[in-house]
Amino acid sequence: MKLRTILTNQFERRGATQGNIQPRLSAKGLRRAVLVSLCLPAFAFIHGAYAEESAVPSADAKPMTGVELYMLYRDRSWAWADGAGRFDDAGRRFTASTGAGDTTAWAQGRWVVTDDGRLCLNAEWHTVSGVHPNTICFSHKRAGETIYQKKEPSGSWYIFRHAVPAETDEFKKLVKENLVSADIGTIKSDLQNQKRLAGNTLTNASRRTRP
Template identity: 25%
Template sequence: MPFFFNTARVLATMAFASGLIGSQLAAEQPDSQTPISKDSVIEIYVGKTWVWSAGGSYWAEDGSFFAIWKRKRVAVGTWSATSDGRLCYDATWHEAENSTGNDMKRCWRHVVDSQGVLWKQDVKNQEWYVPKNEFQTRLKTGNRIKSGVKRLRQRYGV
């Protein structure tokens, strides 16, 4: 009997907590979703490297996309911006010599809420967030990953 009682109490507590967490997450989204323009998306990313914890991605002026991850994976593809505020890349990731690679497409939505605050959503996981200082701290002018991309492309024959 004590085992059931404790299990029931734990389950009830988890259900209550998940309800609170779920409601907090649901509240963290823009109150309105006016997409930023295609030109605005391009202006934010073109000619810049998005610096990650263990790599980065470069959004070239000609629509080329390059990325590296942990000095052993390289992506080569294209990127685009859309009139509904999306930034997308479509690339093949390689991590072995002569591999066919893994195709991947990722997109992020950019909208403005009723107060004029810019929000960003990873379309894959549907989570919204306010980029705050992301564009100032993580987007760097120029191709900061060029040498790493070149080295890995040569190594893997892509």
């Protein structure tokens, strides 16, 4: 709540400074802008895995190699609660779609794997508020057939795949089906409509405030 208050004050001061140039954001528009600011860095990866109890990697667990990570993710989609990310082999292209309404977003960029166990997603996220470059990384360790994962830099380790895969494993959400491409066209259209409506609202408000 403290961060929300700070961001709200920043938007209000900006509105007061630019009051002679454009109308101040409506209360609804302000709430939407603050919500996007708070949620952007994490909205793509809020899914069931992080609700699980953390698990410290076993002593024999080693960082996965780039080849192992490549084989794990290539040409697969990672299904999330409100969308999915796609790891295409060609050009290491990463695409994603997520959210609904004010939180609708799509992304395009590249996925990168390293020999110290990291998978990083470097992408530009397109939302109703604009385009936001963002990088999200995950670390992986392996002990036998068990894979551990955590979100960097401050996530907790958890079991991504058990030695005998369980139906609740996050690993089970990596599927070959392309869960993203068909949605991006619709999302782009929805975002354009939202931006158009927001622009019309500001224009009409400006007209009403003219002397």
